[in-house]
Structures are given as structure tokens and as C-alpha cells.
Amino acid sequence: MPRTRPNLVIAVDPGRDKCGVAVVRSDGTCPEKRVVAAAEVGEVAAAMAAGHGATTLVIGDRTGSRETVRALERLGVFESIVRTDEHRSTEEAKELYFREQPPRGLRRLIPAGFLRPPEPLDHYAAWVLGRRFFGASDPGRGLVSRTGRDR
Numbered sequence: 001m002p003r004t005r006p007n008l009v010i011a012v013d014p015g016r017d018k019c020g021v022a023v024v025r026s027d028g029t030c031p032e033k034r035v036v037a038a039a040e041v042g043e044v045a046a047a048m049a050a051g052h053g054a055t056t057l058v059i060g061d062r063t064g065s066r067e068t069v070r071a072l073e074r075l076g077v078f079e080s081i082v083r084t085d086e087h088r089s090t091e092e093a094k095e096l097y098f099r100e101q102p103p104r105g106l107r108r109l110i111p112a113g114f115l116r117p118p119e120p121l122d123h124y125a126a127w128v129l130g131r132r133f134f135g136a137s138d139p140g141r142g143l144v145s146r147t148g149r150d151r
Helices: 038-052 065-075 089-100 105-109 122-135
Strands: 008-013 018-025 032-037 056-060 080-084 143-146
Touching: 008 038, 008 122, 018 038, 018 122, 032 038, 032 122, 038 065, 056 065, 056 122, 065 080, 080 122, 089 122
Parallel strands: 008 056, 056 080
Antiparallel strands: 008 018, 018 032, 080 143
């Protein structure tokens, strides 16, 4: 039976101290996103999944990924957990941030490369990872687990 791509996912940008968590739709929009302490990521991701009906989690493959995946698998909330390449996701998150919240006043005159967002970008990085998932040609690429069985 062919696997169908979900309409939305919970995306996590893992980290040692804090993580970004975002709900990402297949059209690339993000109705909810936030930065949370690493210890709270499971609880927050599960609540977002319940609130939006998500069964797939997309997670970055770098810092803190292994530990975060283990914690999320123990919850048993997600049917599948998919690892995604995090390379340059922070740079893309910065671009996305300034597209969503363009500089105002005199900050408009500063070249984009010199601007720094006034807040952490982990939730925007999670949004980027979710968008990458929907842009991938193979929805099963990087699959960590599906209903508790490794693939």
C-alpha cells in the first residue's frame, strides 16, 4: 500500500538547552510555533499534535537530535518520526524571520546580512525543517520509526 504524505507535521529543531517546535502545513504555512526548553519539547510537541491532529514529526538531524528522538518515541504520540537535514537551516530561518517581520524605521536601511533578529530563531528553524519535509521528493526518506518499528 503506498504511503501518503500527511497534510501537516510537527517540526522540531532540537538543541541542548532550547528547541524550536512548529506546526507546518503541506502548503508551507505555519499556524503555530514557539521556542521551548529542551526538557519540555516532548510535552509541547504532543500538545501541538493533539491540537492539530498531526501524526508525523519531522526533526533536525544535528545537535540533540538523538536524545530528543528517544524522548519523543517514548511518548508514543507520533506514527512516524522523520529526520531531516539541518544544514543551513538557521540561515534560512533568519531569511524567513525577516520576510515575516520586515525591519521597520531606520533598520530598513541596514543590509539584510547585517541584521540580527531580536529573539531566538529556533521556532523559525523548525518551520524551515517542516517546509523541507514537504519539498522532499520521497516522503519516507530519513524515516526513523513508524509505529514503533525501526525501518
